[in-house]
Amino acid sequence: MFPKGTKRKFSDGEEVPDENPADIKVMSSYNLQRQSLLDMSLIKLQLCHMLVEPNLCRSVLIANTVRQIQEEMTQDGSWTIMAEALNSNQSPSDCLVATEILCRPSPKDQDEEKPFSVISYEGCDSVSCHSEEVVDDSLCEPSSEAPTYLPISIGTWEKEDQKENSEEESEEDSKPEEQVFGTFEIKNPTATPDPALDELFSDVDTSYYDLDTMLTGMQSSPKMGPYDLLDSLSSHSQSISSNSGCRPDLNELDHIMEIIVGS
Amino acid sequence: MLLVEDGLGICVVHLSPLSLSLSLSLSLSGAGGGGNDVQWCFSQVKGAIDDDVAEADIISTVEFNHSGELLATGDKGGRVVIFQQEPENKSQPQCRGEYNVYSTFQSHEPEFDYLKSLEIEEKINKIRWLPQKNAAQFLLSTNDKTIKLWKISERDKRPEGYNLKEEDGRYRDPTTVTTLRVPVFRPMDLMVEASPRRVFANAHTYHINSISVNSDYETYLSADDLRVNLWHLEITDRSFNIVDIKPANMEELTEVITAAEFHPNQCNTFVYSSSKGTIRLCDMRESALCDKHSKLFEEPEDPSNRSFFSEIISSISDVKFSHNGRYMMTRDYLSVKIWDLNMESRPVETYQVHEYLRSKLCSLYENDCIFDKFECCWNGNDNVVMTGSYNNFFRMFDRGQKKDVTLEASRESSKPRAVLKPRKVSAGGKRKKDEISVDSLDFNKKILHTAWHPQENIIAVATTNNLYIFQDKLN
Numbered sequence: 001m002f003p004k005g006t007k008r009k010f011s012d013g014e015e016v017p018d019e020n021p022a023d024i025k026v027m028s029s030y031n032l033q034r035q036s037l038l039d040m041s042l043i044k045l046q047l048c049h050m051l052v053e054p055n056l057c058r059s060v061l062i063a064n065t066v067r068q069i070q071e072e073m074t075q076d077g078s079w080t081i082m083a084e085a086l087n088s089n090q091s092p093s094d095c096l097v098a099t100e101i102l103c104r105p106s107p108k109d110q111d112e113e114k115p116f117s118v119i120s121y122e123g124c125d126s127v128s129c130h131s132e133e134v135v136d137d138s139l140c141e142p143s144s145e146a147p148t149y150l151p152i153s154i155g156t157w158e159k160e161d162q163k164e165n166s167e168e169e170s171e172e173d174s175k176p177e178e179q180v181f182g183t184f185e186i187k188n189p190t191a192t193p194d195p196a197l198d199e200l201f202s203d204v205d206t207s208y209y210d211l212d213t214m215l216t217g218m219q220s221s222p223k224m225g226p227y228d229l230l231d232s233l234s235s236h237s238q239s240i241s242s243n244s245g246c247r248p249d250l251n252e253l254d255h256i257m258e259i260i261v262g263s
Numbered sequence: 264m265l266l267v268e269d270g271l272g273i274c275v276v277h278l279s280p281l282s283l284s285l286s287l288s289l290s291l292s293g294a295g296g297g298g299n300d301v302q303w304c305f306s307q308v309k310g311a312i313d314d315d316v317a318e319a320d321i322i323s324t325v326e327f328n329h330s331g332e333l334l335a336t337g338d339k340g341g342r343v344v345i346f347q348q349e350p351e352n353k354s355q356p357q358c359r360g361e362y363n364v365y366s367t368f369q370s371h372e373p374e375f376d377y378l379k380s381l382e383i384e385e386k387i388n389k390i391r392w393l394p395q396k397n398a399a400q401f402l403l404s405t406n407d408k409t410i411k412l413w414k415i416s417e418r419d420k421r422p423e424g425y426n427l428k429e430e431d432g433r434y435r436d437p438t439t440v441t442t443l444r445v446p447v448f449r450p451m452d453l454m455v456e457a458s459p460r461r462v463f464a465n466a467h468t469y470h471i472n473s474i475s476v477n478s479d480y481e482t483y484l485s486a487d488d489l490r491v492n493l494w495h496l497e498i499t500d501r502s503f504n505i506v507d508i509k510p511a512n513m514e515e516l517t518e519v520i521t522a523a524e525f526h527p528n529q530c531n532t533f534v535y536s537s538s539k540g541t542i543r544l545c546d547m548r549e550s551a552l553c554d555k556h557s558k559l560f561e562e563p564e565d566p567s568n569r570s571f572f573s574e575i576i577s578s579i580s581d582v583k584f585s586h587n588g589r590y591m592m593t594r595d596y597l598s599v600k601i602w603d604l605n606m607e608s609r610p611v612e613t614y615q616v617h618e619y620l621r622s623k624l625c626s627l628y629e630n631d632c633i634f635d636k637f638e639c640c641w642n643g644n645d646n647v648v649m650t651g652s653y654n655n656f657f658r659m660f661d662r663g664q665k666k667d668v669t670l671e672a673s674r675e676s677s678k679p680r681a682v683l684k685p686r687k688v689s690a691g692g693k694r695k696k697d698e699i700s701v702d703s704l705d706f707n708k709k710i711l712h713t714a715w716h717p718q719e720n721i722i723a724v725a726t727t728n729n730l731y732i733f734q735d736k737l738n
Contacts, residue, residue, distance in 0.1 A: 034571075056470065060517065065575065067517075
């Protein structure tokens, strides 16, 4: 299952290229497991809304698990993948291949499979964009030394919006990482802005989402935040209003499940 | 080494700096358990035999009263069933009395919260008995939102011989009355009536998970996910909030209250447990709002066992004080821990309930079993503890003898006075005869609720919809 509590070291540039495939394999298995755990948790949180009244204890425990995975992904996942991309002599296209091994099968057509793309990493740079630039206070512990981080969703589809988001920022812990991400982006200019994607998410506001209302299934005012991944799963199509985090359309959910299960 | 005397006897307490465990020697007087090996026998089973379980019949709580004569169960359909032990047969002193249905009543009905457009389940979350003060019995039963005080009384006589009424209740024409007589009480078939005496409503925004009667027998507490309220048994229109862990910003919520209980003899002390594996002991004399705990019991995490599920499995599902009030027991997903109230840094004893599940946590998370809330209980003299597991297994840990046993509640071993055979789960590859492999455990058959008679070695174990009663073998 999961490796027992050992931190993976930041690999430095002297690594022999031969070792990389093996490393990638081990890591990808862990990443896949972690990813599937994250997806499972998010589905569970969303399904909470459909119950009589969601069990607060269960929701809190699942939310804490999601938070923990995201923390680790920001600290470990992005670093490791990024380090490889930086240190490898692979061309950008090779890098994309490596990405395929690491990530879930990326959608060919982003337009059709937006919800999926929201969940997955879209490439090395998407991981980098998983940047702490947008502070999501609801996910942060009060201690300011903890690196600020984000739900993957915002990371993946808001890479174009980074600049806007950073304006909304209050705290920045990410100076060293910014530099790294900066160079990384130059190296991997695969982030072609997708106008459709932009337009779709242009109205997303990364302010808080009312956890109370989400967990108690109440209809709330149009706000999105840390659990916007859940919303985006349910709201990417117009059949569901983004306000009704509480009652996602069952057809919608089926569709999403199909994608995740990969059928 | 200390000599400690309490209400139950004199104990020799050994403190070993290496193990930091307390071992009680000299078994205590009276109540069963301890001493020789106890053999458990099937006594009775209550409930439908079908495999097809009706949702409303799922047992959600089991509780003996203070004398052990009455055994109450609550179910998902909002009903309470009370069993009464038959008085012991003088001619057969070897057999303890059987438990038969004494009273059944509908305690809670489903409700609809119009404001939130959500149903309020009628499932009985907890039942707690009040100590008996007169001929009637009283119990508190609660669902997610409302607590009710029920009076259960017997009627075995009725008046006969009214002058103005016929036997069937119709009024007589006064002009036909020619003589007067004094009505007399005549015996009738026993009738047990349950009536709601108090309804304690509208004090909880979140789901009530615990109720606990104070040793002053005047007040009780009720706890939901974020708050603990103190009530007076006579007053229903107000309660005091004594613990509130709701953060100003609900998005910062990372911890909830999972259980709470009053100390058995200190009426100012109570504890509440959390989803992060901590227990807080509070003293109500310190301040009106007990947000600041007097003691915080928490065991440091074992870094070698760390995983994404560490927090979930550390969440405490039940907390129970020992009868003597010196210890408390907590149940988390994989273990039972005994804490000395004087030591906050770690439990004095830890018992693994089903360690073989540790490698299966991912699947258990997927099928939600990891969120199952198991309860635990002490025996009458606090030297054996019991808790449930999967596959209709339940476990007992003898603290004095350092022995544990796994037993099964099943129809197969339900012959009268049949001795229960200890069960074993094999975690590894090699499975011995009679062992069950982890993969063939039925995770739908879970024993969440168990209760131990306060004086005797009689236990009540609830499977999904059946109640099993086991007794120790009397020679």
